[in-house]
Amino acid sequence: MLELIHALKQDFPNITFEPSTEFCWSPQQQTITYPKQSIQDTLGCWSLFHELGHAIAGHTTYTSDLELLLLEVSAWDVGCQLAKKYGILIDNDHIQDCLDTYRDWLHQRSTCPTCGNQSLQQDAQAYRCFNCRTSWKVSSSRFCRPYRRLAPTLKTSPTAKTRQAMFH
Secondary structure, eight states: OHHHHHHHHHHOTTSEEEEESSOEEETTTTEEEEETTGGGSHHHHHHHHHHHHHHHHTOOEESSHHHHHHHHHHHHHHHHHHHHHTTOOOOHHHHHHHHHHHHHHHHHHHBOTTTOOBOEEEETTEEEOTTTOOEEEEOSOSSSOOOEEEOSSOOOOSSOOOEEOOBO
């Protein structure tokens, strides 16, 4: 698979490919990081193409949890198309398993802690239930458990904050 990294570096000279501890696309640095040992197996190869999908699709920021999920779907779509050009087929069940982690995360964050209704995001860190009018805040991090903290009076800004992205 090291031959694959070499080929990708040649085919995508504007993107830096760097060994690291995790698979990640950094739009600010135009860098894809990858665990060198993981690149030797099939799942690692698929993850590399997923990150390349983020890069080629131009993913840089997102303003809502749903938009993040849509960017992940897009990265897999682009990654699959790219992988085919290198003779690699990415298993759809694997893609759906990966997307399920985002779907589950979104479901937990958007569930009203009072009545259990699915609700809409108000801004980067806040949801409000249209059923019982409960408001709650969530962490801006995608990498932690989706805690929900009730917010008795939640004011939402007219413009949603844009979050700088580090895609995984």
